[in-house]
Amino acid sequence: MDLIFLGPPGAGKGTQARWIIEEFKTPQISTGDIIRAAIRDNTPLGAEFKSYTDAGKLVPDDLVNRMVDDRLKRDDCQGGFLLDGFPRTVAQAEALDGMLAKAGRKLNHVLLLEVDDAVLVERITGRRSDPDTGNVYHIKFNPPPADIADRLVQRSDDTEDVLRQRLDEYHSKTAPLIPFYEGKGYLRRIEGVGTPEDIRDRLFGVLKG
Numbered sequence: 090m091d092l093i094f095l096g097p098p099g100a101g102k103g104t105q106a107r108w109i110i111e112e113f114k115t116p117q118i119s120t121g122d123i124i125r126a127a128i129r130d131n132t133p134l135g136a137e138f139k140s141y142t143d144a145g146k147l148v149p150d151d152l153v154n155r156m157v158d159d160r161l162k163r164d165d166c167q168g169g170f171l172l173d174g175f176p177r178t179v180a181q182a183e184a185l186d187g188m189l190a191k192a193g194r195k196l197n198h199v200l201l202l203e204v205d206d207a208v209l210v211e212r213i214t215g216r217r218s219d220p221d222t223g224n225v226y227h228i229k230f231n232p233p234p235a236d237i238a239d240r241l242v243q244r245s246d247d248t249e250d251v252l253r254q255r256l257d258e259y260h261s262k263t264a265p266l267i268p269f270y271e272g273k274g275y276l277r278r279i280e281g282v283g284t285p286e287d288i289r290d291r292l293f294g295v296l297k298g
């Protein structure tokens with residue numbers, strides 16, 4: 090299946106993606122993860138990316154589009170993919186349409202996880218991740234085991250100030266994708282509140298329905 094995960098920062102896309110890729114055996118392509126890896130590895134593009142991510146701004150479309158185009162051509166994507174965090178603008182969605190058309194492919198679903206802004210702020214500012222395993226915790230809702238608590242880190246863009254900017258970017262640049270994909274008949278709305286397991290069951294209901 091060719092899938093897109095859409096939703097604001099903190100909607101739970103990363104958590105849910107882990108279950109989807111396990112169940113449906115598709116690779117997860119997270120542009121945020123690819124960008125953070127480039128920053129960590131100090132690649133030439135990494136420094137440029139960092140100036141945008143630290144400010145809570147979107148990276149320019151042409152850079153992200155090229156990254157995704159290269160990634161979708163790899164062998165592991167030929168049977169399907171889950172795009173997480175891409176597209177984030179209508180220009181990116183149009184570029185993706187072009188990439189898929191060239192490969193003779195068509196989207197199956199655009200999964201929109203819907204969560205109110207007030208809930209997102211609490212979720213994001215309490216989020217911590219384990220650099221060793223990639224597991225993500227929340228200081229209140231999903232506390233980490235005591236023996237690993239000291240090594241957990243907070244993403245530099247998960248502070249309240251940067252998050253407000255990321256939410257502004259979401260509402261002004263990404264939310265227009267909702268009518269864009271609704272018009273094409275791909276949009277599936279999923280309520281993103283409740284336990285992670287509840288949300289997973291709703292998502293699987295759509296994907297297996």
Ligand code: AMP
Pocket residue numbers: 098120121122124141142145146147148149150153173174175176177181246255
């Ligand atoms: P995420 O992990 O998806 O929240 O992405 C973290 C940051 O990476 C975003 O705030 C943007 O600065 C950048 N980013 C990730 N995906 C995209 C995208 N598709 N277009 C532009 N910027 C992106």
